[in-house]
Amino acid sequence: xxxxGFCKLPGGSVVVAIGLPSPAGDGATVRFLVHAANRARALxxxxxxxxxxxxLRGNSEPPTPDEVTAVLHHPEGLLWRSTxxxxxxxVRSLPKEPVA
Numbered sequence: 001x002x003x004x005g006f007c008k009l010p011g012g013s014v015v016v017a018i019g020l021p022s023p024a025g026d027g028a029t030v031r032f033l034v035h036a037a038n039r040a041r042a043l044x045x046x047x048x049x050x051x052x053x054x055x056l057r058g059n060s061e062p063p064t065p066d067e068v069t070a071v072l073h074h075p076e077g078l079l080w081r082s083t084x085x086x087x088x089x090x091v092r093s094l095p096k097e098p099v100a
Contacts, residue, residue: 004031005062006039015071016042017063020051028082030094033067035077045078049091 004018015035022028032051036042039056046054063071070088071079079088 003061004056005059006042006056007062007068009068013037014039014042015063015068016056017061017067018046018054018056019061020046020054022082030080030082033063033071033079033088035071035074049094 004016006014006016008014013035014037015033016039017031017033019029019031022030032046034042034045036045043054043056071077074088074090076090078091080091080094081088
């Protein structure tokens with residue numbers, strides 16, 4: 001089950017942080033950050049990437065202030081990383097599912 005949360009910004013938009021299984025199918029968890037007008041649009045952006053089972057239940061792991069700053073300063077407003085010590089990557093560099 002995905003774990004994550006959101007925070008509402010003073011301008012009315014939200015930043016959603018959610019941990020999902022890696023699309024590469026390697027068993028790792030990937031943390032995504034999405035800046036959008038509301039939570040529904042943020043989750044739709046992730047679903048449009050092919051991450052179909054994306055739902056945000058509760059607010060157990062909201063984005064940290066550093067994560068909010070990172071996503072607000074990125075032109076696409078959509079970042080990911082697989083470990084805490086790794087730098088944030090733009091969504092276009094996300095590994096695709098393995099070809100079987």
